[in-house]
Amino acid sequence: MFKSIRGRLVGTYLLLALIIMVITEGLFLTGIHYYYLKNIRDILEQQARLAANFYEQYMGKEPLEYEAQALLEGLFGVSAARQQVFSASGSVLADSINELSEPVLLSDDLKGALTGKITAWQGRLSAEPVIAVSAPLKNNGAVIGVVRYMSSLKPLEKMFWGLFSRLLLLGAVMVILVVLIGLRLAKTIAAPVEEITAAAAKIAGGNLAVQVKKRYEDEIGHLADTLNYMAGELGRLERLKNEFISSVSHELRTPLTSIKGWVVTLQQENSSRQEQEQGLQIIHQETDRLTTMVEELLDFSRLQSGRLVLSKKEVDLKPFLENIVSQMRPRAGRLGLNFTLKLAEGLKPVLADPDRLKQVLINLLDNSFKFTPAGGKVEIIVTQKENETTIQVTDSGGGIPPEELPLIGQRFYQGRTAKRGSGLGLSLSREITRLHGGSLPGHRQKRPG
CATH class of the missing domain: 1.10.287.130 (Signal transduction histidine kinase, dimerisation/phosphotransfer (DHp) domain)
Structure with missing residues (x-):
């Protein structure tokens, strides 16, 4: 499945959905659990503090053993939590559910309260999850006992697991939706790619008329x-x-x-x-x-x-071009053409392969001679500017149609008005010029004169 684009896309979406679901639901459940647990602890702490203040202000005239039950009865109805009173030695003196026979249990909250601090503890009591908050009972500033408020966490855990089940079901629905959306989206990507692959196979097989339908602007x-x-x-x-x-x-x-x-x-x-x-x-x-x-x-x-290698050397343009003009002038005369050479003053030698440069100029002149009617003019114009030398071959022929201008110099292209030839001359000339570090642009457009 994961070898195809479709499978990888769906797998990626599924993995992302699972990661996001686990992180989001985990943070949500952790936050809910912390929120409710903190509220329970805060309520128990308020009640324990209230009981301790009540004892310190209104009781303490008798030993704690005699007043423990009265303290619980005085606070009866204030809290639904289990209330206990312990002596300084840790024995149970009173219990709101009347279980005085249970053994002494010096948990962390009791130990902390005996030192004078209100302390909370969370754990299990008889396999039941509970949270307890203990406050010190003082008489004349001395700790003489502890009052504890304890609440079961079983309802909280029940609510937590119920919420977890609902979120798990919601997450499963979301994963299914993500998979369905991923399949749909993967189809919009994989289907065009499959069409393009099939078309490429047909092109490789020689069917060059094949066209791929464009589905999206992407x-x-x-x-x-x-x-x-x-x-x-x-x-x-x-x-x-x-x-x-x-x-x-x-x-x-x-x-x-x-x-x-x-x-x-x-x-x-x-x-x-x-x-x-x-x-x-x-x-x-x-x-x-x-x-x-x-x-x-x-x-x-x-x-x-890539096997064509240039043999470059310094070429004096004046005698080099005059030699080409002398070679081509008899043909120009037979065709009735006015063939001239125009050189700038003080031409510097250029670094080039003279044989290949001559081949390029002969090709250009051959084309000008072919397409210039009798009585027309063909001219070679040479200019230099800093480190750049420009050799132009101009003529008064019919020129090149604008729509054919970008195609001139492409291999095999001969043009609609082409005469006898292989269609390689200008293509070779352009490549040879490129190997010299130059360019062979075509600027002529079709116009009379």
């Missing part, structure tokens, strides 16, 4: 929202992965088909010299294209496994 409700969001994200990544596999398959098939076609053409004996040169050039270009795609896939694998 931590479990937030957990349900998180699981639903996770399932949605996993489903989206699964679709992107499938689209990526389809795209890569197509991208691999296209150059391979071209290479195979030209190989068959070159194998023919009647192919001209011009056809041979054209075919070899196309095979070379398509081979480079395949190599770039394979390198992207390998880099992505290294990033995912």
Whole structure:
């Protein structure tokens, strides 16, 4: 039972209810018992004091043996308690129930009274629980005897145990109610958790369309929202992965088909010299294209496994960027683009991996070239501020739709307006920039010009 959340919750509530019941009822019963016992003792003490004062003021002319019975008769009806008069030696001189033959019993109250103090004692007399209060009887300041008032505690104990039985019954009812409430509350917690567990099992089994119903606005409700969001994200990544596999398959098939076609053409004996040169050039270009795609896939694998290591060194940005611009300018010319480089004055060297930094810039420029129409402008702008260097690639293309902006740079994502590619370029660029301690935010929104 206690292995489940439901069992532990109910067990916890039950244990708390029992602890609270025991402490509360124990304190209540102890307080009631103390209250009644103190009242009885106070009443007996008042009566004993009254009897002692009465004897000292109005009696004492005769020996105590002759006046003991008269003292009890004079106070008859004042108290329902048992009244006794003892001599200084401890023998019984008078008893309200006429039991003069009982042996001398020097209890603590008698001993205390013989020393001149009003003293109480609680114990058992003939197996019956009693409480007694004794007061000294004085004549001319000397203690000559003791008057004792004694009351049975059996009615108090009977009332106490009756009250205990009622409280025990009430406590049992309260425990049952707590268990029922605990079961209800445990159900509100355990049932959603069981649903979430079942949904998680389905997600693990590949059913990414599963959704958990949110029952309450609490931590479990937030957990349900998180699981639903996770399932949605996993489903989206699964679709992107499938689209990526389809795209890569197509991208691999296209150059391979071209290479195979030209190989068959070159194998023919009647192919001209011009056809041979054209075919070899196309095979070379398509081979480079395949190599770039394979390198992207390998880099992505290294990033995912944490095996991509940077070889950092000081890089002089001016010749480094001018070299990239010279490399990309012929392509910009073929596309009819105005490609420029704008450098801030006095650029300091940066600590970076030049090959990886070049890979990032080539990826960014490749995207700008793809989405900027003929006659447009692509520009690299470099600025430095204290210990921060910013390299911007701007263009006059159509830009990125606002709803796609947060998704740019996620793995496999290509966007609705994407052209040929694997969908890994920007994702790799963002991770490489992060490894350098920088960031690659996207700020463009879709607008003309």
